[in-house]
Amino acid sequence: MRAGGPLARGAAGAGLALGLPAALLALWWVASAGSTNIFLPPLRVIVEAFGRVWLSGTFADDVVPSLWRLGASYGAALVVGVVAGYAIGRWPVARALTSPLLAYFRVLPAPVMIPVLLVAVGIGDATKLIVIGLGALWPILLNTADGVRAVDEVQLETAAAFRLPVWTRHRLTLRAATPQIFAGARQALGISIIVMVVSEMLMSTDGLGFTVTQFQRSFAIPEMWSGVLLIGALGFALAKLFELVERRALRWHRGHTGREEPS
């Protein structure tokens, strides 16, 4: 037991968590304040550019399409990945039939599909949607299959012995696999953000990746930096959001296995 109430401990924790980031930002601010290097503008100028660029019409024109594509593709990959992964994990014949094929597509890097889809589908939104979805699909699918496969036999037999309806049994199996499904979904989130930005860098007329590349090509350096910061912050925010959802959804699992939250 440490001295001090929960409030003091919370403050200490916040101090520990915020101390280093604050110090680093302050260091960047001070060190770059007098910078005359055009590639490394002062942080103050970048922050000004941030407000000018992203808090105006650009947000609706570029950030919203990016997020829309990301959300739609990621959502579709989740549905397809969980359904197909469930089938593959549940039925050994399906697993045997697909395993060499899956082994191939798992290691084929998603960005390589961009030129392929560019030729096959064209330069529209569909190509970007498909390529983001493909990047996200494999980790979700494979983790779901592994998770479903690893469900405790005894639990399944108990459910069968109690003559639970088939649908309930499927639901229970899926629920038992959720920790692994979430692990795949987290991996997929990071990949889909990367593929989103790359696809917009290569072929787009809007979106975050496109705009940042435009700024860089027209030597609008502070604006470019502000875009880079925005993409970084977006990656961070989505990861945190995911963590929140995961913690809620897997509360039963943590209790079940007795695992405490990491401090």
Next chain:
Amino acid sequence: MSRYRHGLGLAGLLGAAVAYELVVRALFSPLHVPPLTAIAPEAVRLLGEARFWTATGRTLLAAVVGLAIALAAGVVLGFAIGSVPGLLRVTSSTLDFLRPVPSIVLIPVLILVLDVKEITVLLVAVSCFWIVLFQVLYGVREVDQVAVDTARSFRLGRLARIVHVTWPTVLPYLGTALRLIVSVALALALTGGLVMGTAGLGEMIWSSQESGEVTGMYALVLLTGGIGVAVDLLARLAERRLLHWHVATRREVAA
């Protein structure tokens, strides 16, 4: 049983190839999606060409150099952060913030100051570094306190404890990291070629797309997947060699 399974796998591959062939011939123009019967001979022809192997060599070199940097930096920093008490608490929020930042945001920043080859290596290194670092940190956290105390009572010094106690505990986590980072490294080495035109497979794929050699591009993508499979296999072999003494590997062999 195993032969039966392999047979089914082969059937699955063949089925997918036939399905692709039929769908493509029925629905697509060969100018957009060539059939497999055109892609496969092209792929075989590419395998005999020097420029394919030069490009592959360049891409793999960028991936390997980036990997080596990531491994070295990740292991050193991971051990440093993990073995100094308190340091993890101070740095964890910063690490958590930086990790999800997609490494490709570096491209526009660095392209103004470095050449594309260096940026590609750096992209690989940064992406793999986070995976290595966090695996090492997990590993260091799992070190058995009893083993540490035992080593201490045998009067093992700090360095000897790291070599004989911490390192063997972390090694399985590094094995996992190795398996994860090889495909990440390959993906980013290729992305560098696609986005910035760094000489290598990615650039070759992109330029054949731009010059309209559609069949050649499909063949290159097909071969890229093959390289991915080979690299993945190598990583698994390396992991098994590295961990031949480990319980999980020994059980696998016995079974």
